[in-house]
Amino acid sequence: MNVTEYDISHPYTAVVAESERITPEGTDEVRHLTLNISSATFNYLEGQSIGVLVPGPHSFGNEHHMRLYSIANARQGEDGNMAEISICVRRCFYIDEISGEKHPGVASNFLCDLRSGDQVEIVGPYGRQFLAPKDSACNLLMIGVGTGIAPFRAFLKHIYSERSDWKGKVRLFYGARTGMDKLYLNDKNDDLANYYDQETFEAIEAFSPRPHFDEPADIAGAVRVHATEVWAMILNEKTHVYVAGLSSLEDQLDDVLADISGSRETWAAQKQELINSHRWSTLFYG
Numbered sequence: 389m390n391v392t393e394y395d396i397s398h399p400y401t402a403v404v405a406e407s408e409r410i411t412p413e414g415t416d417e418v419r420h421l422t423l424n425i426s427s428a429t430f431n432y433l434e435g436q437s438i439g440v441l442v443p444g445p446h447s448f449g450n451e452h453h454m455r456l457y458s459i460a461n462a463r464q465g466e467d468g469n470m471a472e473i474s475i476c477v478r479r480c481f482y483i484d485e486i487s488g489e490k491h492p493g494v495a496s497n498f499l500c501d502l503r504s505g506d507q508v509e510i511v512g513p514y515g516r517q518f519l520a521p522k523d524s525a526c527n528l529l530m531i532g533v534g535t536g537i538a539p540f541r542a543f544l545k546h547i548y549s550e551r552s553d554w555k556g557k558v559r560l561f562y563g564a565r566t567g568m569d570k571l572y573l574n575d576k577n578d579d580l581a582n583y584y585d586q587e588t589f590e591a592i593e594a595f596s597p598r599p600h601f602d603e604p605a606d607i608a609g610a611v612r613v614h615a616t617e618v619w620a621m622i623l624n625e626k627t628h629v630y631v632a633g634l635s636s637l638e639d640q641l642d643d644v645l646a647d648i649s650g651s652r653e654t655w656a657a658q659k660q661e662l663i664n665s666h667r668w669s670t671l672f673y674g
């Protein structure tokens with residue numbers, strides 16, 4: 389990511405109100421961080437991200453190490469508290485291809501190590517291409533993997549808690565490696581289960597194919613099982629589609645939707661129609 393693309397000239401100091409691990413021990417660590425931003429003056433909408441500036445010194449002479457994190461709460465603040473904002477962070481590691489050594493990702497480890505009362509510099513918010521429609525009769529087809537659930541948590545809180553009139557169908561296809569890795573939907577934190585009794589909402593889970601837990605979650609398989617409903621939604625002019633997570637997800641979806649629609653050409657034309665009418669939005673992490 390090129391930090392020069394983002395205006396980071398007006399950082400705000402946020403204070404960690406809470407850091408909660410939301411995955412059980414024995415699987416990847418993902419934390420839900422609640423930040424007090426009472427000193428900040430910005431407003432934000434669901435689907436936007438904040439930047440986190442990690443204090444230096446940094447290797448390779450970089451002055452700033454800035455990384456983006458999706459805001460995981462709706463516009464009226466975490467649990468309706470405007471002074472608080474939340475993000476969901478996976479502790480990342482990477483393997484150096486030459487030495488084979490395992491290195492901690494800079495920003496994600498910095499954030500996962502923060503505890504209540506610690507300070508963090510944030511910038512933004514950024515991105516306006518991933519917003520819930522104003523018309524409450526619209527259908528939402530959300531497809532996400534891993535921490536890509538964060539903007540959908542914000543969407544769901546907005547439409548079901550801040551707006552009580554949502555009439556459109558909401559379908560969340562959510563992929564994780566295992567049941568333990570389902571964020572906001574596991575034994576440790578089941579925040580999103582609150583919406584299961586909403587008539588318009590249904591969550592559909594997908595996992596990595598056993599025993600190959602390092603392979604991507606089988607979102608395509610889950611979409612295939614619900615092919616008739618998914619395709620009917622996609623053809624409906626009132627449906628908005630959102631895709632969030634690792635960029636490999638787009639290829640998986642292109643393949644399965646080409647199959648469901650009958651051909652690559654049919655899907656390509658339909659996807660273009662969704663893009664042209666601003667009903668296809670993606671938020672990829674690389």
Ligand SMILES: Cc1cc2nc3c(=O)[nH]c(=O)nc-3n(C[C@H](O)[C@H](O)[C@H](O)COP(=O)(O)OP(=O)(O)OC[C@H]3O[C@@H](n4cnc5c(N)ncnc54)[C@H](O)[C@@H]3O)c2cc1C
Pocket residue numbers: 437455456457458459475476477478479480481482483484485492493494495496497535536538671672673674
């Ligand atoms: C719009 C957007 C929203 C995002 N939202 C979230 C979110 O909600 N939650 C979340 O957890 N993440 C999110 N991300 C990803 C996040 O911004 C970071 O990319 C992620 O946390 C890793 O950052 P890091 O500083 O920990 O790792 P880094 O230190 O940047 O390392 C990450 C990767 O960089 C490469 N790398 C870096 N340094 C080296 C090196 N010296 N040698 C070899 N390879 C190297 C490796 O491939 C490694 O995997 C989002 C990204 C975008 C673009």
